[in-house]
């Protein structure tokens with residue numbers, strides 16, 4: 001598992017070409033990092049990608065990356081915390097690319113902070129982006145799919161710390177755990193409408209777009225992770241694209257309410273063999 005199989009490393013598709021041909025896929029926060037990696041894979045399989053986020057710069061970067069690979073992409077201004085903006089974004093995507101058939105709730109906010117120092121507004125910012133934003137986008141999506149009498153797929157991007165928590169990231173962990181639960185409620189509620197709702201929980205996937213606050217504080221970057229993670233490495237962003245496209249494809253037609261973990265076995269490595277406990281106050285600056 002230290003390297004990719006040669007066929008995959010060469011860029012060969014897991015799903016048949018054209019799996020998403022004619023389908024519109026909205027990726028919130030799709031201009032950077034993991035959202036962009038997923039959008040690129042959907043585009044490679046024929047999907048029309050709507051990159052919905054706040055920053056014009058991020059959207060333009062993502063659209064350019066997908067178009068450079070021959071894909072179809074449009075940037076749509078959106079703050080997922082605002083229900084009016086969400087409604088407008090879905091209408092605009094529909095005008096430009098057609099009705100959204102796949103929704104990837106990927107947008108997130110996070111920063112490391114000791115919980116006793118986290119301001120109410122800092123808590124609200126993260127919980128509103130992650131939990132409320134996911135709900136608002138999912139609701140707008142499902143209302144439109146149900147009104148059309150058509151099926152669809154939602155994929156919520158979590159983090160493996162939905163189980164066990166995350167010291168220094170209490171806001172994000174609580175919000176992501178809420179999204180996991182929401183995934184299950186909505187999966188049951190919308191299954192009769194043909195709308196599948198699944199979740200993808202990544203482990204550690206470093207990338208160049210990460211905000212400085214989210215980067216490793218260790219001088220050797222992610223080198224130490226290679227011995228901590230059972231698979232001996234961190235994730236490659238393309239791997240999330242493969243998982244996301246499968247979960248939203250017709251090949252997963254009977255899969256709903258599921259959390260798919262992609263972490264090289266990291267979450268299973270919590271045992272009496274763990275390193276000595278180090279309080280978060282000793283890991284983060286004052």
Ligand SMILES: CCCCCCC/C=C/C(=O)SCCNC(=O)CCNC(=O)[C@H](O)C(C)(C)COP(=O)(O)OP(=O)(O)OC[C@H]1O[C@@H](n2cnc3c(N)ncnc32)[C@H](O)[C@@H]1OP(=O)(O)O
Nearest residue numbers: 108109110111113119121122125126159205206207213214
């Ligand atoms: C290699 C991987 C590393 C490990 C990964 C672990 C799993 C990763 C999970 C992720 O979610 S990664 C995604 C991270 N990406 C982002 O966070 C991008 C988007 N983030 C933002 O836009 C901001 O960071 C934001 C704060 C979340 C939201 O921005 P907004 O403009 O709405 O809010 P602000 O007005 O700037 O701030 C609101 C509030 O929050 C306080 N705050 C902001 N940053 C910090 C900080 N670093 N430390 C403490 N507090 C912070 C800010 O001061 C405001 O509070 P008040 O001052 O008004 O009380």
Ligand SMILES: NC(=O)C1=CN([C@@H]2O[C@H](COP(=O)(O)OP(=O)(O)OC[C@H]3O[C@@H](n4cnc5c(N)ncnc54)[C@H](OP(=O)(O)O)[C@@H]3O)[C@@H](O)[C@H]2O)C=CC1
Nearest residue numbers: 029032033034053054055058079080106107108159204205
């Ligand atoms: N990288 C990793 O190791 C891990 C990541 N994850 C999850 O993966 C997903 C992607 O993270 P990653 O790519 O690493 O981080 P990034 O910071 O690169 O991506 C976050 C994206 O969210 C968008 N965003 C933030 N706030 C809003 C908002 N209010 N409305 C609309 N868009 C918003 C940002 O765009 P803009 O600024 O343009 O609004 C940005 O493109 C997140 O859900 C994250 O929690 C989970 C576990 C590990």
